[in-house]
Amino acid sequence: MSDEFEIKNLQPTFDIKGFLYKLVSYWPLFLVTLSIGLGIAYYFNVRKLPVYSIDNLISIKDDQNPFFTSNTSLTFNWGGTTDKVNTALIILNSRTHNEEVVDALKYYISYKSQGEYQKINAYKRTPFLVDVDTAKMQLLGHDLTVVFKDSVRFELSYFQELDGDLSFQKFDGLKEKTSKFVPAQDFKKEFRLGEKINTPLFTGTLLPNENVIVVPGKPYFFSFIDFDNAVYNHSKLSVRPNKAGSSVLSLTKTGANKAELVDYLNNSVNILGRNMLERKNLFATKTIRFIDSSLTQKSKELSGVEDELNKFKDKNAVLSLDEESIELKEKLGVLDIRKEDVVRELNYYTTLKEYLNNRSDYRQIPAPSVAGINEESVVAAVSRIVTKAEERNRLQYSYKEGSVVFNEIDRDIDATKQVLLENINSSEGLLNRELSNIQREINKVEYQTKKLPKAQQELIKIVRKYDISQETYNMFLAKLSEAKLVKAANVSDVLIIDEAKDTGGGKIGPNTRMNYIIAVLLGLLLPLLFVFLLTLLNTKIQNVKEIEHLSKIPILGAIGKSYDKDNLAVLNKPKSSIAEAFRSLRSSLQYIYKENDINGAKTLLITSSISGEGKTFCSINIASVFALSGKKTLLLGLDLRKPKIFGDFNIENDIGVVNYLIRDADLESVIQKTAIDSLDVIVSGPIPPNPSELLMGDRMAEMIEQLKKQYDYIILDSPPLGLVADSLDLMKFSDANLYVVRQNYTRKGMFQMINEKYKRGEVKNISFVLNYFESKAKYGYGYGYGYGYGYGVDSNGYHENDNKPGLIKRILNTFRKG
Template sequence: MYSNNSANPNQPQNPFLSQKEDEIDLKVLLFNYLQYWQWIAIAMFLGVLVAFLFNRYSTPIYKVESSVLVEDDEPSLGMDLFESGGFPGIGGKSNIENEIGILKSYTLAEESVAELNLNVEYFREEFLRKPRLYNNLPILVTVDWSTRQVVGGLYRLEVLDDSSFELTIEEDGFSVFNPKDPYYKSQIEDFQLPRSIFSFGEEIKGDQFAFTVNQISSLPGDVLFFRLVDTPSLALKYRDELAVAPTNKQSAILSLSLETANRRLGEDYINKLMEMYLNRELKEKNRASESTVRFIDEQLSGISDSLRFSENRLQEYRTQNKIFNLSEEGSVVFERLNELEKERSTTELSLKYYQTLRDYLNSNQTGDLVAPSIIGVTDPLLNSLVETLSELQAEQVRLSTNFTDQTPAVRENLTRIDNTKRALQENVNSAIGNTQNTLSDLNNQIRAAEANINSLPETERNLIGIQRKFTINENIYIYLLQKKAEAEITKAANMPKNSILDSAKSGQLPIAPKKSLNLLIGMILGFIVPIGFITVKDFLNTKIEDPKELENQLKVPLIGMIGRNNSEDAIPVLNNPRSTVTESFRSLRADMSYLSPNRNNLAILFTSSISGEGKTFVSINVASVYALMGKKVILLGLDLRKPKIADDFNLPNEKGMSTCLSSDLHWREAVKPTGYKNFDVLLSGPIPPNPAELLLQEKFGKIINEIKEAYDVVIFDCPPVGLVSETKELFSFSDINFFVFRQAYSMKGNTQILNNLVEKGGVSKMYAILNDVHVDKGYGYGYGYGYGYGYSNNSYGYHEEVQLPWWKRALRRK
């Protein structure tokens, strides 16, 4: 009942009591929320209802998945030598991250979207949503993408009859797509169609748009929607929505997934994306063969003319000189020269390839590398370096499409290209020198063999010379044709190293909305929102609500709490003695025997910070509770500015304390009986012009002393100490002083007024009372105020039983 401020600070605290206080706080907090249980229940119901409607009318989202197996390339011959020589990244192993980057690249998405022709999105109207149409379209919109087009906004199409329709703008947000600058669109404000009624098959054309709507299976009255979307925007959209990740850290299997509202569309897109991915890989593999074929075709175009010319000369010489075969000696010399010439031709072709490769490296070109093995160069190290450089350059093109030059992956790949080029240049320079030496040796051997021809007849010598040129050109031509055939066979035999494990499949159940989770979230939000609102409201509340909080702010004990008087009767102690309010006043009377023991006469003062806090109500009922126990009690109305006691007792206020202080009227003549036994009242009297000066007269002190001798209990009903000054002078006449606060009415800052009275004003025997405590907020627990108890309505009890709601009775049982 008493405040902790009056306890001995040196006394050890009881852990059980501390635990009990925490329990009381939690119960008070729970009661504070439970008084709004109807609103919380309504909010939770609304939260669940909103979640149900969201589940019912939101568009289901499905997850489409597929998988790709990424095969690792076998290391090329000689790669271990270069890796050990300090050239990083010249191996043949595929990088999973690179393959993920390829699958999520803008270029691949753009190719896939273009193949599927997804530039027109169709929708139908349903309640609260517009699901997208993909197959079995009722109309078909054809767009001329070679001209400027207005894209982005939503058109509404209503079919009027079999040949006409009405076209309007449903949603704005249009922008102009220019095919000459496809990656930058300009916004357009207030886009309007030339008219609203059109015919099917008619071109709808304007300065910045041109499209045609064709009838397929729509019926009169059908309402459809469509949107034009340019390919770059679609590619960016699908690239961002596609998720690619390895199935696990050690796996070379990539999982592709896409969340979409249209399952068939998602499956078609992922399947097309994987198809374009494998085609792209196949094109990369065919690049070397195509470059080789082009190189050989260039050589063939020059040698074919020489072969035709030498063949004609040979035929003409044989016809004119009637010589068709060489002699035995001439055949030997010819065969020897033929072998040397063939070897020299092959060497010259290799030298030409090396020189072309050197020029390629010096000019920093990219792409179109011819494989050395196709030309006949059998150096394994050179073949490996050319193959590696080609792969690294292709990788650089892929990375540059998706990343900037400052990206670590791009910079690392550039370093690998530079290292490979340096190694290749050294190898090519060495090969050129060796080839030139071999060619010089072959020329010496040919000159030596040609010397043996001089011993032959002139006709035979000329025949050998002509036949030599023909044979040389023929051998080179046949050799190039053979290499071209090999390159074409290689191209035809190329297959992507990666493969599709699973085609795109959609789950049977949607992944969104998550119905159970949404219902739970709706219920939780419906609970949290009102709880949060109540918490914020209480946090911003400047009125006194919690007795515990009041007790902690005061420098004096909180001696008691008076419950809310639900009746209009101002004196429940006398008129309703079994009420819970009466019991709280009895409890206060019992406590005052401890506050001022061994006193036969008692003077009690009641004041407050402002008017309306219930000090007069408390004064009257404290006086009444003493009168009930047989004490002779008088209630003094000292609030000369705003008297209220006369109205509560239905008494005229024509004379009272102000009359006694301002005239010769004796105070006994001004005392009036209240109509209740042992209970008199001295009203405040007419409102004087100088109430403060009247109460400060010596005459007032004499009157108070006489009254104390005549009565057992004297109750002072004083004006609010926070508003007037004379109350501070009245504390000297009382034995016990009470400062009345009112729950949900008194300001929290008013506690400082009471603290200043004690600390700076030197007022002693000061205590606090909290009036008008709301039972429904549960603040009565542990503060000497409860709900009352009794046996039954038709038997006896201590005071009147209060019927509580079910949730309050349940908490009390706990």
């Protein structure tokens, strides 16, 4: 037997079927948690403000200027549609862009009205609009209350309970903030719409909103939000391409006020389009500015030469050039124009080199076309450098200096700059050689003019200066017209396909259905986890299956839970299911005796792990069923440390086993009669100082031998085996042994001790009895095992119903059980 025996008490088990039965038994807990969860969901659902989603649709296109030619080079090159789309995506989510939108819409002002449960967003729903004095400090984060008395007059009020420092901010340029001490106050004052309001907390004017009717007596509120916080709150804009690789962008924004969302989306797109157009006109704008300054200078120069020419004509009789002089002047004019063009190009290259070598901001470089330079490599390089410089300037509001994105841009600018400087050096060499050739030609013609009369020579010089100035002035005028034409013809690359608009829908929250679903899931999950943990962490025996798993020792039967005040369950209710369970045990024991060829008097020892598992209860009732069957039965109380059985039979514990073992009484004097003719009892008697030694002595063996001659059955009510070794010593007197296990009381770890003793052969002919068993689902099973599992059920009239006592009686009975 020992070779086949396995100790399995430490192995984890989880009974799915039992767990499901237990879940069902906790249905009130599920009902409570579901009710609480649904109640909380309802509370939040009725108080949550609606959430809306508004969107618009734009396209980022690549519209080329119809007046753009290869000779103008005044249109800012963005790098194609793809680069424009990526740039637009970055800009729309950038802090700088959203600062512009918030500032333009004055979204740092919050309008509110009183809702059913809380204040709600009342943007465009108040009968007034706040015209704030941005140069004055305004109170942040505290509501100012407006209550109209009629269509024009209103009362402005503010209540502060305690003294304290409050935050203030200006909403002009730098958005300066400060903190001021404000004493406790209850401010109230009457004003009129359009009247200037100048208080320490607010400076501005309330203007009428013609779209909202005034409701006298209804409170409205407005407050100022920290500008940075307002930008952060409103910059949560979802921008995504309509489909992969598409230049169509979808802008979506969510919030509690549809009008606020519509205005933000549309203004965001308008500001984006305006800024993109400004960047597209960057070269043209800078060129116009450069040409305007150059024209002023050339105009003065031309006026001076014209005065000089007039003075010369007034002093000299020569009013015009002769034929030879005209021919020489025309040759010199052509050469002078060529020279002027070359010098202008060289001057541009000198300026460009100064920008590239000595400056870090390349955004102010004028277009090469201003100097008449149309070389593609130079134009492309300058355009790229300016583009990257603009991109770097734009990103500095979103990234810290030294970040990777700046390093990449700087490397690109440096690489382009090196190539451009090489091109400039090459072009300068060609231009200088061309300038030398032109100068030699001019020198030849000038040598011929020296043969002319002195007056003709002077007149040619003055006319040459005038022609050069006039030609340069006309050239700049032409460039100015060209630049203005290019700028005027440019259109924004942002095309609005669908404006944001309140079409009556757009509500996306609160998701009340989801809240209820979450409430139901949590209402089911929490008690489920509770029951699961309760089951997982429970170390006490719950059902027969657990005993079968923990030990190889057979289970002889199960006894139902008794609600009687004493232990005489069989005698008090002989037709009860408990009584029938004990009769079943009697039959099983008789079978054991027969299998072991035990004839004559038969002994049965009853023990358990610890006190309180019902060992005495089982001893009394097993003895009772044997006695009721007509067999002469003796109940022997051997728990000398904690005697109990005397109280149930209304007998005294003055004399018993201890008296016999110490030779203080004979056997006949310690045997006491009970109400049942066939049942006698020997109580334990006075508590001795050495119970173990008494039970191990020869006197104990003599007593058992004498009793076997007088009785058919001897029931030994022994001490708990898990606490003392007395029961182990007494087993040499027993033909069969019952080990009582109490449901939801006996710990699973206690089986290790009995398993070890059973494996080593120290205990034999032992069986388990599951006591105090309730066939409720919370213990894992709803079906029976033996007769005891039918406890509490009418069983078609075979058993008496056991009425469950009230809670107080059950608590009292618990302390009476053995």
